[in-house]
Amino acid sequence: MSTQRRHRRVHTIATATVAALVTLALPGCTAASDEAPAAPSAPGSSTTAARPAEAAPTPTPTPSYPLSTAPRTIPAVREHVPARGPGWKPTPDARVVVAPDDNAALSDEAQLLAGELNIGYGKSAAPRAGDVELSLDAGAAGGPESYTLDVKDGRVRINGPDQAGVFYGTRTLKQAVKSAGSAPEGTVRDAPAKPQRGLNLDIARKFYSPDWIEDRLREMADLKLNQLGLHFSDDQAFRIQSDTHPEIVSTPHLTKAQVREINALAARLHITVVPEIDSPGHLGAVLRAHPDLQLRDTQGRAVKGAVDISNPASAKLVDELLREYIPLFPGGAWHLGADEYQALVYRDPQASFPQLARAAQQRYGPSARVQDLATGWLNDRAAVVRPSGKALKAWNDGFFAGGVTSAAKDIQVEYWTGKENGARPPLEYLREGRKLVNLNDEYLYYVLGQPNQFTYPTGQRIYEQWTPLVLRGTTPVPASYGPQILGGRLAIWSDLAGAQTQAQVAAGIQAPLAALSQKVWDARTPQLPWADFKALADRL
Numbered sequence: 001m002s003t004q005r006r007h008r009r010v011h012t013i014a015t016a017t018v019a020a021l022v023t024l025a026l027p028g029c030t031a032a033s034d035e036a037p038a039a040p041s042a043p044g045s046s047t048t049a050a051r052p053a054e055a056a057p058t059p060t061p062t063p064s065y066p067l068s069t070a071p072r073t074i075p076a077v078r079e080h081v082p083a084r085g086p087g088w089k090p091t092p093d094a095r096v097v098v099a100p101d102d103n104a105a106l107s108d109e110a111q112l113l114a115g116e117l118n119i120g121y122g123k124s125a126a127p128r129a130g131d132v133e134l135s136l137d138a139g140a141a142g143g144p145e146s147y148t149l150d151v152k153d154g155r156v157r158i159n160g161p162d163q164a165g166v167f168y169g170t171r172t173l174k175q176a177v178k179s180a181g182s183a184p185e186g187t188v189r190d191a192p193a194k195p196q197r198g199l200n201l202d203i204a205r206k207f208y209s210p211d212w213i214e215d216r217l218r219e220m221a222d223l224k225l226n227q228l229g230l231h232f233s234d235d236q237a238f239r240i241q242s243d244t245h246p247e248i249v250s251t252p253h254l255t256k257a258q259v260r261e262i263n264a265l266a267a268r269l270h271i272t273v274v275p276e277i278d279s280p281g282h283l284g285a286v287l288r289a290h291p292d293l294q295l296r297d298t299q300g301r302a303v304k305g306a307v308d309i310s311n312p313a314s315a316k317l318v319d320e321l322l323r324e325y326i327p328l329f330p331g332g333a334w335h336l337g338a339d340e341y342q343a344l345v346y347r348d349p350q351a352s353f354p355q356l357a358r359a360a361q362q363r364y365g366p367s368a369r370v371q372d373l374a375t376g377w378l379n380d381r382a383a384v385v386r387p388s389g390k391a392l393k394a395w396n397d398g399f400f401a402g403g404v405t406s407a408a409k410d411i412q413v414e415y416w417t418g419k420e421n422g423a424r425p426p427l428e429y430l431r432e433g434r435k436l437v438n439l440n441d442e443y444l445y446y447v448l449g450q451p452n453q454f455t456y457p458t459g460q461r462i463y464e465q466w467t468p469l470v471l472r473g474t475t476p477v478p479a480s481y482g483p484q485i486l487g488g489r490l491a492i493w494s495d496l497a498g499a500q501t502q503a504q505v506a507a508g509i510q511a512p513l514a515a516l517s518q519k520v521w522d523a524r525t526p527q528l529p530w531a532d533f534k535a536l537a538d539r540l
Contacts, residue, residue, distance in 0.1 A: 068184035071176035072536055074514050075224060075521035076528070077190045085185030088132075088151050090177065095120035097127050099135035105163055106134045108268050113170040117177060132156040132173065134166050145226075146191035149173065151183050164270040165191075168224050175222070175540055194468055196437055196487030197520040198227030198271070199513060203254070204234035204285070206448065206494030210258045212502045214265055219510075221269035222540070223517035228266060229335060229489060231276045235284025235305040236497075244324045245317065247289040259328055266331070274393065275329045278337030279318050280309045280377050290317060295343060297352045303342045309377045310359035322384045333391040335414070338378045338398025344371060364404050371400040379408050386410075393437070401428065409434070412486065417441050418472040426471040430481045438468050438488035444516065446509055449496025457490070459511030459537075460530045467523045482523075490516050511537060 068087065070080035096114040098106045103124055113132065114121040127133045133155065140148070140161040147160035147169035158169035172190065176183040199220055201208065217228065232239045237250035240259060254262075266273050284305040287294050293314045295306040307314040326334070343353050349370040350357040360373040382392050392408070396415040399407050401424055413429050416439040429436055438444070443466040447454040468485045469476035477485075490513050492505060500508065514537040518526055526533065 065185070068186045071172060071184055071188065072179040073172050073175040074533070074537055074540060075518040076526065077172060077188045078522050079189040080184075081187040081189070082184075083152070083186040085152065086154070087182045087184045088130075088154065088156050089182035090117045090119050091130050093120075094130040094132070095122040095125065095128075096132045096134065097122040097125045099133065100124055102134065102136045105136060106166055109163065109167050109170055110134055112268075113174065116174050127155065129154050132158065134170070135159045136163070136166065137161060140165075142189065142191045144195070146189075147172075149183075149188040149190070151185050151187075156183060164226070167221075167270050171222055171224055178540055179536060192224065192521050193523050194485070194487030194520045196227050196489070197517065198225045198229065198487075198489045199509075200229035200231065200439065200489045200491035202231045202234070202492055202494045203239045204232055204494070205236045206497035207237075207239060207252045208502060210254065210262060212506070213262055215506070217262070217266050217269055217271055219513070220271060223514060224521055225513070225517055226270055227272050227274055227333070227487075227489060229274045229276060229491070231278065231335075233277045233285060234282045238285040240325070240328075242321065242324060244320045245286075245289070248286045250285060256328060263328075263330060272331035272333055273329055274331060274333040274335050275325060276335035276337055277318065277321055277325065278335075278339065279381065280307050280314070280374065281305050281339065281341040282337060283307050283318075286317070293317065295353070295356075297346070298354065305340075306342050308355070309373055310355045315377070315380060318381065319384050322381065326385060326388050326390075332389070333393060334385045334388070335393045336378060336381050336385070336398075336411070337395060338374075339395035339416075340397060341374050344374065368404050372403045372405045374398070375400055375403055375405050375407055378411070379405075382408050382411055396424070396426075396429065396436075399424070399429065399434075412437055414439055415471045416445070416491070426477055427481075430477060430484055433484070435484050435486050436471060437486050438471050439491050440466070440471055440473075440488075441491075442473055443470065444488060444490050444512075445493060446490065446505075446512065447493045447495050448505070449499035451495050456508060457512045459513075459515040459534065462512055463515035463518060463526065463530050463533060467519055469523070487520050488516060 065084040065086060067082040067084055069082065070077055096110045096119065098110050107123070111121050122131070137159050138161055140146070140159060142161065144162055145164045145168060147158060147165040149169045149172055150157040156173060158166055158173065160166040160169060168190070172188060173183055199216060201213070220228065238248045239250060239253045241253060241255045242249050263273050282305045287307065293307045293311060295303040295308040297303065343349050343356060346352040353370060356370045356373055360368040360370055363376060364372045378394055378398055385392060392411045393414050394407070394411050396413050397417060399413060413434050413436045415426055415429070415436050418425065426436065443457055443462050445454055446457055450456060465474065467476060468488050469479060469482060471477055471485070490509060492509065511534060528536070
């Protein structure tokens, strides 16, 4: 072997050895690298010497993230598409911004969220890194109140077909940050199972302050509930200022200005306030000022809370109240009451109330009965409210079978009891094609003082046993009737008003209301066990 060939062999071995050492020092380099480290030249070579291996720059490794999991919220989101990434959390420079075309529609939602997350609000500003962007898309899939929430590239985008959907997306983001400190990477697609979800509040038998009511509205909004039923007239009291009949109003009561403020807050939170003037029963407060309208039997005994529906003056007074309050409540629904008209619990209403029997026959024919006159009363009151465009509601025991007339088909059945006169099961209403709202007194009645074998509902029992299909008792109706069941509400009834303070009522309904919100948003079996759900509710 010549001296020149030996020199080339030594040079080759040295080059390979140094290259191998540099590769071991730099884990980011591979055999497939486009730029391999240069080998040092052999002694005497004219090639420029390479830098020592330890001087090579260390590359910055690409962060690696596990697949995200769904945000922890109440109600739980219905679909989450996981992704890898850091997610999003509020920073000092973050803002909530609204697409320019949607500023008028979404500025309330944006400012509320910005305040809750303690970040800026960028009116008409272009989104940048770290921002939350809200937008509307009328053509978006998913239906009313649906939304999509995307967390990607350090930003959050919330989009929906209507304002309510975008608002619910902001509730999900708020809860995700509160429960975990950040919103997970990925996409949430969410929508409610039922269009009516909420709380019913009896302010007639117990006065609740405007501040207390507004606190409940905020609590409901975070739970994506959208209806507050307001029962403000009963035997005990009439609780809203009246200009047409100030003589019936009790002390304390809500002024109309206070009611307007409650309605305004509810509207900003996408909650409909559903007022109820119950009639022809539960009118004791009105009758104290108008004893001439009191229903009496053949013995001259007054029937508690019941007006004489054969007397045209009874209808005139109630209709004046309806017309007064319809514009005070701009929401899209009205409750007509119609429950527990005590004339119909008599063994023979026709014999006990001959004036009602005569009026029924004069209007509906010789075979008509007192129940037909009560049905006519309900239809007449519905006719007063219907031109306002509001959806009409009445309690299930205001609907009667076997009469010569029937309740108008557009009146929704608010199903609460199986103990009504005639004990009509839910299937009878459903087979008639009626739409029902679930206020099952077995699960959803919070009756102060627990009279008449009522017990305070528990969140666990609602969460584990109740669904919107369970309308009466504990047995669900067939799932095929699901589309006719519009949703459900938890109901606070103030039968024994002094049994709890306002603060105790608020604490007592917290878990039941959270459980209800889960089951009307998504009627499927929840993924979280109750203990975990309760812990999350307490944290949120």
